[in-house]
Amino acid sequence: MIKPEARLHILYDISKELISSFPLDNLLKAAMNALVEHLRLRDGGIVIHGSGGEPWINVRAPIGDDVRSRSLTIEQADAIDRVIASGEKHFGKNSVVLPVKVNRKAIGALWIDFAQKSGDQDETLLAMIAVLIGLTCQRDRELCSDGGAVAEEQQAGQIPKIKPKPHPTQLDKIDWIVGESPAIKRVLATTNIVAATNSAVLLRGESGTGKECFARAIHALSIRKSKAFIKLNCAALSETVLESELFGHEKGAFTGALLQRAGRFELANGGTLLLDEIGDVSPQFQAKLLRVLQEGEFERLGGTKTLKVDVRVICATNKNLEVAVLRGEFRADLYYRINVVPIILPPLRQRDGDISLLAQVFLEQFNKANDRNCDFAPSAIDILSKCAFPGNVRELDNCVQRTATLASSNTITSSDFACQQDQCSSALLWKDARDGTGNGPVHSLNPRDTMLGGLGANVGTPSGAAATIEAAGLTERDRLINAMVKAGWVQAKAARILGKTPRQVGYALRRHRIDVKKD
Numbered sequence: 001m002i003k004p005e006a007r008l009h010i011l012y013d014i015s016k017e018l019i020s021s022f023p024l025d026n027l028l029k030a031a032m033n034a035l036v037e038h039l040r041l042r043d044g045g046i047v048i049h050g051s052g053g054e055p056w057i058n059v060r061a062p063i064g065d066d067v068r069s070r071s072l073t074i075e076q077a078d079a080i081d082r083v084i085a086s087g088e089k090h091f092g093k094n095s096v097v098l099p100v101k102v103n104r105k106a107i108g109a110l111w112i113d114f115a116q117k118s119g120d121q122d123e124t125l126l127a128m129i130a131v132l133i134g135l136t137c138q139r140d141r142e143l144c145s146d147g148g149a150v151a152e153e154q155q156a157g158q159i160p161k162i163k164p165k166p167h168p169t170q171l172d173k174i175d176w177i178v179g180e181s182p183a184i185k186r187v188l189a190t191t192n193i194v195a196a197t198n199s200a201v202l203l204r205g206e207s208g209t210g211k212e213c214f215a216r217a218i219h220a221l222s223i224r225k226s227k228a229f230i231k232l233n234c235a236a237l238s239e240t241v242l243e244s245e246l247f248g249h250e251k252g253a254f255t256g257a258l259l260q261r262a263g264r265f266e267l268a269n270g271g272t273l274l275l276d277e278i279g280d281v282s283p284q285f286q287a288k289l290l291r292v293l294q295e296g297e298f299e300r301l302g303g304t305k306t307l308k309v310d311v312r313v314i315c316a317t318n319k320n321l322e323v324a325v326l327r328g329e330f331r332a333d334l335y336y337r338i339n340v341v342p343i344i345l346p347p348l349r350q351r352d353g354d355i356s357l358l359a360q361v362f363l364e365q366f367n368k369a370n371d372r373n374c375d376f377a378p379s380a381i382d383i384l385s386k387c388a389f390p391g392n393v394r395e396l397d398n399c400v401q402r403t404a405t406l407a408s409s410n411t412i413t414s415s416d417f418a419c420q421q422d423q424c425s426s427a428l429l430w431k432d433a434r435d436g437t438g439n440g441p442v443h444s445l446n447p448r449d450t451m452l453g454g455l456g457a458n459v460g461t462p463s464g465a466a467a468t469i470e471a472a473g474l475t476e477r478d479r480l481i482n483a484m485v486k487a488g489w490v491q492a493k494a495a496r497i498l499g500k501t502p503r504q505v506g507y508a509l510r511r512h513r514i515d516v517k518k519d
């Protein structure tokens, strides 16, 4: 029986996995891993069928040594088939099979064999998870870039006709966005879909991943495109200046307010307002923002007249807002208001093939601006493609500009790069951030503060300071790193600290892509 307080955590962990921009089978694997981490399962899995009814994705709970060697028992296979055929759930003695539905038709099943007796509440929780999985499958179909599965199913008359989504060539309209990787194509497809609505969008991703670029794209593809796109970086301003910038002020509202001035909400009327670094606004200001987002109404600073505007608000952050909400630093009502459609921008290191495309574009821009004719030798592309670029697209741009500026000839080769001469300041910066030895600005770049929470295998993981962080209000990833640091990176010891089995810790480390330090 799952503890009541744990249920919300399970739902939260699983929905967090399911909203990522990864291929469907990866999302389902991550969801299954999260279930294994929280529930005592004997076995379990998710089966999703393709358009012709053939098994398409088959994810098995990572219990035991080799998942691949385990086959379903006849009873399990039978129950799953019946649930998919009938769309009705099935309960066994200590097992449950729930339909996964898209447009009310069962296209798969979530099946669980409990290690101990389960209760009604557990089954309700699993039914909610099956619904979330169904919504994820539906989104995957709708976003499917070649439309293949959707088209096939429509031909076969198996699902109701889905409103046609913009053809990928329409994405060319966003000509300032470069990228052909599946990860970025998925984000582009979502961008096209949300651009057609007025929903509040929360752009999330590490610094330099292109949040502002995509906010501009949403605006440019929307019916608001002929009106203003206005941007404000909320982190850069004190509270009073922020208030005056956003809401404007009346003449004499404060010392130096010599004239009446319209704020950004007014300037963006009919258009789009990007509130960048929304995770950094104070609780007092959050309350003011909530009102304008809810009512579309506000008063200028020092004014009494209530102004009404029609603005589409897009917010962006690289902060872990969920942790901020749990810690009471960010209002939950504002969080829900701005997070209607989250779009997660993948870090550059997860965009296969995009580094060389972007590098070529940045080099062309450099050539144009400096009347030069530089190009890359294959060895240069090789160096670039292997770099983790923790500062993402912005860092790649800087790297190309700097290397082209200092290159010894028009053909840039591997030896022209700063990293090949131990001169790459970015590598030093991120090494310090990882080791917890840097100060000031380096700490502000600490990947633990970012929503995606880490730099993955290529760059390493934060350590040092992690051990000193209070356990309360941390993400699961933070708790894991904290425990690993305390345990000297011995998984069995960390498992004891966390009250988990070493195997569960092993799965969690892999799931969060935490490299185990061996020094």
Ligand SMILES: Nc1ncnc2c1ncn2[C@@H]1O[C@H](COP(=O)(O)OP(=O)(O)OP(=O)(O)O)[C@@H](O)[C@H]1O
Pocket: 176, 177, 178, 179, 205, 206, 207, 208, 209, 210, 211, 212, 213, 214, 276, 316, 318, 358, 393, 394, 397
């Ligand atoms: N897909 C892309 N194609 C071309 N240029 C890009 C792309 N993504 C980002 N850039 C460029 O990289 C730089 C950083 O992008 P942007 O400012 O949008 O990132 P960000 O995520 O908003 O960063 P921050 O969180 O630091 O504000 C900009 O110069 C932008 O034009």
